Amino acid sequence: MKGYAWAVIAIAACTLAGLGMRSHVDPVNIAMLYLLPVVVIALRYTRGAAACAAVLGVLAFDFFLVPPYLNFAVDDVQYLLTFGILLAVGLVISGLAESARREARARAAAALDAEAERLRNTLLSSISHDLRTPLAVMSGASSSLMESGERFGAAERRALAESIFQQARAMAEVMGNVLQMTRLETGAIALKRDWSSIGEIAGSVLDRLAERLSQHRVMLDLPGDLPLVRVDATLIEQVLANLLENAAKHTPPGTLVRLRAAQVGAELVVAVEDFGPGLDPADFARVFAKFHRAAGESAAGGIGLGLSICRAIVLLHHGRIWAEQMPGGGSAFRFTLPLEPAPSPPAEEALQRA
Secondary structure, three states: OHHHHHHHHHHHHHHHHHHHHOOOOOHHHHHHHHHHHHHHHHHHOOHHHHHHHHHHHHHHHHHHHOOOOOOOOOOOOHHHHHHHHHHHHHHHHHHHHHHHHHHHHHHHHHHHHHHHHHHHHHHHHHHHHHHHHHHHHHHHHHHHHHHHHHHOOHHHHHHHHHHHHHHHHHHHHHHHHHHHHHHHHOOOOOOOOEEEOHHHHHHHHHHHOOOOOOOOEEEEEOOOOOOOEEEOHHHHHHHHHHHHHHHHHOOOOOOEEEEEEEEEOOEEEEEEEEOOOOOOHHHOOOOOOOOOOOOOOHHHOOOOOHHHHHHHHHHHOOOOEEEEEOOOOOEEEEEEEEOOOOOOOOHHHHHHHO
16 A cells, blocks of 8 residues: 555656646656656555556646646647557556566575575584484494493493483484574573673583583683673573583683673673684684584584574674684684663662661
């Protein structure tokens, strides 16, 4: 309906302009005025709206600008040809514009289908690649326990059982990342915001990752006067865990990994910095893309969803996330969380403190 309304408005405006020009310009030339709204409406709205503009233009031109005025009679046959050309041009233009829109929609749909197919193929390839090794290890360890378990000592049996457990956990993490990414993209996750300290969130993450970070030196730079943030603490824990695991996974043992936070204006900026080999400059722009792996990462495992999940969670909190090169080598992954005015303590509590 919007296109039809604009057709009426545009034809009315052209008619007013034509009336002002009628005493100075030949009516045949005034007829060209009506092509402009037809072209514009054909490009922006439906074919029906453009056709409506063409028909209204012919009628308005005949009624107001062709003698005898204020009726649809035509004394000069040449105007009939002008009407026909005006109407035909309007319909042709509207048809071409509609055809171009259909082709654009078809190309966009084809591009979406191609991208969806690429993502499906990448997902299947990544999952099959990252599940094949754990499955092979579990199969070998479990068959050894089943066939020759009684001949193994307690330490050997424990080592095989631990291998099965570790590989099963790796498989569960792969599938967990896929499900988490799906939930984030479909909006199935609702934020449960509450006031939290980034220091407490970081402490919880470091306790949980103590074993995985045991071969790295972890440094904390979290000032005690940092403001509270209103976030979903569980999801922000996942962001920090993914970034810390990513740093540990792609840097040699013994490398320093530093977790920092600072208030910058109305934002809290959190950073995980490593001092390893760093990323290729071309990877910084696409490191948060789904299924993307930086050069040389294939041996480290994972399907390339950890950083994508970080990005989705940070965006849910209306923050920003990016990666950059560290001076002297290494990579820094930084994200921001908006700061809000902290709630005032209850009056009774304030009086007790006084």
